[in-house]
Structure formats: C-alpha cells, structure tokens
Amino acid sequence: MKKVLIIIAALCLLASGVWFGLAAASKSTLAAWFEARQADGWLVSHDPIEVKGFPLSLNATIPNLELADPETGWLWSGPAILIDQALLSAGDISVTWPSAHVFATPEARFDIASAQFQSNLQLEPTRNLAVSGAATQLRDLTLQRANDAAWQASLDAATITFTRLQNEDQTYDLNAAIEGLSLPQGLRARLDPAGVMPTIFEQSSLDATLTFDRPWDLEALEQARPQFTAIQIDEASAIWGDMVLRASGAVTVDAQGIAEGDLALRAENWRAMLDMALRAxxxxxxxxxxxxxxxxxxxQLSGQPENLDIILRFSGGAVFAGPIPIGPAPRLILR
Structure with missing residues (x-):
C-alpha cells in the first residue's frame, strides 16, 4: 500500500508539473503573439494574462484587451476575453466573449451587448491553426452604433456554424439560423412608416457553401482575410410579417470581387418589398x-400576381432581374 501511495503521489506531482508547464507555455505563447502584432504596427493593450483550470484544462483570461489593425481599420476591445482549452485536445478551443464589448470597422463603431456570446473552435495546430469547424451561439444580443441613438439592431437568438468540407482546404459550409431579428428604428421607420409591420423578423436562415482563395487560419487574422472565389446558396430565407423572401443559386467571384452567375428568388408579397426599397x-x-x-x-404570367419567381443574373459587373438591368453588382470583398 505504501508503494502504491508513493506511485500515486509521484504521478500527481508529474501531472502537476505538466499542467504548470503547459500553463506557462500557454501564457508565453499568447504574450508572444501580442508582441508580434505590436511589431507589425497593431495597437495592442491588455492587463496581465492569467491561466487557470488545473488539472484538466487551460483557461486563459486576457483582461482589458484592445486590438486594432491600422491596415484594415478593424478594432476590438472588451473588459476580458476567456479562452478555454481542454488539456488532452489541443485543437478544441472555447472562446467566451464579454457581455459588453466594442467592435469597429472603417465605416462605423458598434457597442455590442449580449446575454450569451460563445464560440467553439476546432483548430489544427499543425496547419497554422487552420479552422476545421466553428460554432457560435448568441442570445439577447444588441448592436448599438456609436453616436447614433436611433441606430440599434437586436436579435433574440442565433446559431452560426462554419465547417470545412472534408478533403477540401478552402471550401466551407456556412449555416446560420436567426430568431427575433429587429432592425434599427430609423431604417424600420423608412421601410414601414405606417408602423403596420411586426417589429421583428420572425425567422431568418442561410445554408451556403463558400470557397475562398486560401484557408482560414492564423494568417487570416494576422495579415489579410481570404477572399471569395465561389458562393453556392442552397437556401436563404427571411420572413417579416406577410412578406417572405427565399433565394438559392451559385456564383463565381473574380479577384476584383465581381460575381458571375444566377440567383433564383421567390418573393411573396413582392410589391410591398418593392415599395420598401423605394422608401429606403x-x-x-x-x-x-x-x-x-x-x-x-x-x-401575372405565373398565375399568382402577389408572388414573384425570378432569376437574378450577375454578369459583367451588373445585376439583371430577368431582362431588366437593376444596377451595378456589389463587390464581394472581405476587408
């Protein structure tokens, strides 16, 4: 029995040593990454990193973190971000975002608040932390544009998954389901000045397959975002009151972000949508x-004049509704 106790004690000491060594390595790796970003010209600010979770996980807390990339104009700041990693599964990481944080782009700055903002990532350590899967859960989220009290969007719940296709390095399935989406008051007032529509979109969803020019890995955060080369929409839908919009189709995207291809649309109560587009x-x-x-x-030719089934064609940098030119196509560029 004495020998057994000695062996158990030795194993516990060994496990403790391994955990503390990995915790120190985790803290050092995070600190080195932030220092490398500073060397690249980023604005980086945070309080001392803490690592807990003994003995089965590594739970890193980065307090008062602010990251800004001057090249793209993106900024994120929050009181703390939590990164949890199971000790026996280096590629499975959970990120808990703070209940209130700030995100900014070159166009606008937003205050984000939520009851839940959780991301679970499956990364490949041997391939520059390439993403093989990601799932984000949101609950009771509000998005407030800075210096604009009338611009506030919200949603009750959302689930977003991003999964790399097997044997494909640069193609991913994107699935999103959103409940209780509310548009900013100013936009809603332009779309529905009489206030007869519901305040929320009952349901919105997207099932799509996206192909990029390179994988989503650590380089996508450190340097530049991968860019679209092809988009296939299996189904996209949005329901707002008695208006229903569904879409499916596929396009290719060139290096300038210009799409070529077709998108099939079904619009129920389409004239109300057209009226809203004019008011907005x-x-x-x-x-x-x-x-x-x-x-x-x-x-009229379809026999259901209140509903519309039509093909949107993207060609030569323009969009056509059947034979009718609508205008220039948006450029699909990720900053």
Missing amino acids: RVISQDLYQMLDGGLGLFA
Missing part, C-alpha cells in the same frame, strides 16, 4: 416604375 432609397423612382411594370408582368 435603395432604388430610384424611375427604376421602381420599370421594375413594377416588368416584374408585374412576370408575376
């Missing part, structure tokens, strides 16, 4: 009249 100044009065006449003819 998405389309001009002239284009509204042209679309109303042309699309109305398509809808």
